[in-house]
Amino acid sequence: MQTMTAGYQGLSLLVRLNWDRFFYGGTIAAALLGGAAIGSLIG
Numbered sequence: 001m002q003t004m005t006a007g008y009q010g011l012s013l014l015v016r017l018n019w020d021r022f023f024y025g026g027t028i029a030a031a032l033l034g035g036a037a038i039g040s041l042i043g
Contacts, residue, residue: 015022
């Protein structure tokens with residue numbers, strides 16, 4: 001049980017330190033998908 005708790009705390013720390021990178025990656029992916037959708041409608 002302690003191993004699971006320590007693993008969760010480590011994962012939580014990584015998410016807190018890198019949440020902005022996940023946000024930027026999601027934003028870029030959404031922009032690419034949106035551009036592809038608009039491109040397929042126009043083309």
